[in-house]
Amino acid sequence: MPGLTDRERTTIARIIRVNHAGETGAIRIYAAQLWRARRPYPDMVPALEKMRRDEIRHCAIFRAAMTERDTRPCRVMRLWSLGGFVIGFATALLGRNMIWICTEAVETTVHKHLIEQLHFLRDRDPALFAAIDAIKDEELEHRDHAIEMQEGRGSLDRMVYAVISVLTGLMIWLSTWGDPSLMARDLRADQA
Numbered sequence: 001m002p003g004l005t006d007r008e009r010t011t012i013a014r015i016i017r018v019n020h021a022g023e024t025g026a027i028r029i030y031a032a033q034l035w036r037a038r039r040p041y042p043d044m045v046p047a048l049e050k051m052r053r054d055e056i057r058h059c060a061i062f063r064a065a066m067t068e069r070d071t072r073p074c075r076v077m078r079l080w081s082l083g084g085f086v087i088g089f090a091t092a093l094l095g096r097n098m099i100w101i102c103t104e105a106v107e108t109t110v111h112k113h114l115i116e117q118l119h120f121l122r123d124r125d126p127a128l129f130a131a132i133d134a135i136k137d138e139e140l141e142h143r144d145h146a147i148e149m150q151e152g153r154g155s156l157d158r159m160v161y162a163v164i165s166v167l168t169g170l171m172i173w174l175s176t177w178g179d180p181s182l183m184a185r186d187l188r189a190d191q192a
């Protein structure tokens with residue numbers, strides 16, 4: 001992108017990297033849930049498969065954006081992959097409602113980050129802005145579907161929701177490790 005400072009380029013690279021890692025984690029969550037839920041909850045399979053397909057497409061978009069901007073995947077990809085699998089499998093073990101609680105928690109946390117990124121990218125990288133804006137709408141569809149499918153929320157559900165939200169936030173923070181607060185500061189300063 002012409003006319004950008006080095007720092008802006010670095011922030012853009014970090015945005016792509018953390019999103020790519022996040023999509024990888026999401027693919028693994030849905031894959032683990034599908035693996036576990038296929039038998040007891042066959043009615044959930046089409047929705048989970050659709051979400052997994054969406055995440056695979058999102059992941060490919062960020063992978064291509066990485067190549068175009070000469071940047072590489074995040075250093076803690078394995079952690080995202082493993083974390084996604086554990087979260088997906090554990091929630092699927094806890095039952096149907098917990099699968100939707102998990103989707104809502106992850107997508108809500110991701111949504112907040114995407115909104116911050118969009119503010120930053122609007123005038124700096126219009127192509128990436130458009131790509132993330134479209135992806136954000138699909139993540140919202142995932143979240144809304146998850147909310148629609150839930151059958152109430154007990155204390156265990158609320159606890160799992162909180163734990164998954166914290167874990168997702170922590171993974172995002174870890175992926176921007178190096179100078180973690182820099183990217184957050186740049187993104188927030190832009191919204192002020």
Ligand SMILES: [Fe+2]
Nearest residue numbers: 023054055058
């Ligand atoms: Fe996604």
Ligand SMILES: [Fe+2]
Nearest residue numbers: 026107139142
């Ligand atoms: Fe999603």
